[in-house]
Amino acid sequence: MAEKSMYERALELFPPVALRATAIGVDRGEGIYVWDENGRKYIDFASGVAVVNCGHNHPYVVQKAKEQIDKLIHGGHNVVYYQSYIELAEKILGHVGSDYKIYFSNSGAEANEAAIKLAKQVTGRPGIISFKRSFHGRTLATTTLTASNAKYRRHYEGLLPSVYYAEYPYSARTGLSDEEETARCIAQLEEIFHDLIEPEQVACMILEPIQGEGGYIVPPKSFLQAIRRICDQHGILLAFDEVQTGFGRTGKIFAYEHFDVKPDIMSLAKAIANGFPLSAMVAKRSLMDQWPAGTHGGTFGGNPVACAAGTAVFELLENGLADHAATMGSYFKAKLEKMKANHQEILDVRGLGLMIGMEFVTKDGKPDAKLVESLRSIALEKGLILLSCGVSKNVIRFIPPLIVTEEQIDEALAIFDASLEEALKQR
Ligand SMILES: Cc1ncc(COP(=O)(O)O)c(C=O)c1O
Structure with a gap:
């Protein structure tokens, strides 16, 4: 046989x-x-x-990971500091900006969990705006944020409360111009604020700068810029889920760089370490500094080997x-x-x-x-x-x-x- x-x-x-x-x-x-x-x-x-x-x-990523394996495989980021963890943080923040800090974890969903926990913690507000056709992961909280298929939620309902779903542009389907599509989506967002939750009750809006699972949909620049303005107007934090779009995928290191819109919070995972499990949540220093010790954490976040691989990835991205x-x-x-x-x-x-x-x-x-x-x-x-x-x-x-x-x-x-x-x- x-x-x-x-x-x-x-x-x-x-x-x-x-x-x-x-x-x-x-x-x-x-x-x-x-x-x-x-x-x-x-x-x-x-x-x-x-x-x-x-x-x-990739030979360079393999080499850096192997060198790290020979030195230290796990230190525990609740216990000690280690070089590759600090080096990768310096690399990513060196690109995003010195007014940001970073928190490492293991998966995209975990990075998004960190994003919404930070937003709730710092603003003290309950509400979250997510977007239709979005995908943010499969933990219970990120299943709540996800709005691309009812199958993901079936029999898990009774999810996170106070999450509302706004329209995300899809001009290939609606046939509208960029301006009309932005206006349509923003009008529906205003309806949410009028009918369902006042903007002052919203901690953050979370969205993919280009929708991934939802259909590889690139929104008009005017849409993301309008979202940024509305967030600023109401003290709502803007979180970009760059789990799929990050690390060079869109031709820039992060997709937000295409839109002249910078988020307050950003989730990173997938390509961050070219296959080693690693993720990160990057957020404004002013927010991160208000996140009390012990209110979030995890054993494996920022594994030394994954961080060494991540540093190699970042060097390759920056070098062409x-x-x-x-x-x-x-x-x-x-x-x-x-x-x-x-x-x-x-x-x-x-x-x-x-x-x-x-x-x-x-x-x-x-x-x-x-x-x-x-x-x-x-x-x-x-x-x-x-x-x-x-x-x-x-x-x-x-x-x-x-x-x-x-x-x-x-x-x-x-x-x-x-x-x-x-x-x-x-x-
Ligand atoms: C945009 C986006 N966010 C979050 C996730 C979830 O990441 P993970 O599967 O690592 O939890 C994915 C996975 O496909 C994704 O595409």
Whole structure:
């Protein structure tokens, strides 16, 4: 009898909740490629969900992590200080600004938990404004903030109180101009303040500067700037969830840099350490200094090895990787836009840097999740790993490692193009 695959073994071991997008059992990864247990090579345009921005097992990140392993694996950030923890904090704050401080934890959800706990603690206000189609994690509090699928909340209701959901622009769907779309969303926010919660009762607004799971939606600059103004007017703290957009993904180190809007609080995770579990919450020094000792914490936050890897990631980003992502993003997007011109079923190609979404619709303009699923599985058969997103699951997201080259983009696009033709024939 043939040996069981990792996938077959996993079915016996893990619950359906630990669902994944492919059945690949990965043996090793290098750059933009992974190899499965049978030695088959795949192009990985999922990057472990926007995590391995420097590419799988980037040699410099591996070297720095190994050096740290030889020195110290765990010190405990409730117990001692250590060099890599301080170095990474200095790097990130050196970029964001000396008027900010940082708190390390382990996951994106945990960073968002820290963000809203800080906001509540410092303002003494109960309310939180989140945004429709947002995704902020799967702990109970971040499940409350998340508004992209009722499935995430089913049987968990009775969540965090005083969370309200505001409109987030989606001009590809509404067909409105940037100004009209901003006005529509801000009018609905004003309604929330009038009908549901007075702004003086709101601790913070939390939003992704570009929506990730919600469909790779880039809002107009005017929207984020209006949100900043409203927050300032009412003493509401502005928190950006940069868990998916951060660390060069959009062609700048952080996505807020595209919009001339700086948040008071920012959550970071995913690509921060190129695969080592690490996250951070960055916030204005004036807020952080009011956060009493012991009112938040965690055993594993800021692991020494993860921080050493994170410092290596930051050096690579500063030394050209973020700029490279911007250049490759323009190259990639231009090619995808050309494809759109020849395909009615492509509603929109959007994104910044190497965070690009392609939205598919049926002949009558409805979200076409079926086409996206068949396209994804055909591409996988041909050796290209892709993920989908969007509340209707009808958006293909392209999130290759930022080290990707033009030749590799072309290689992936040839597969994608052939897969789309095949998927359309089968439709
Ligand atoms: C924008 C955003 N915030 C938060 C999270 C949750 O991060 P984690 O899965 O590390 O808890 C995600 C994960 O996909 C995300 O995309």
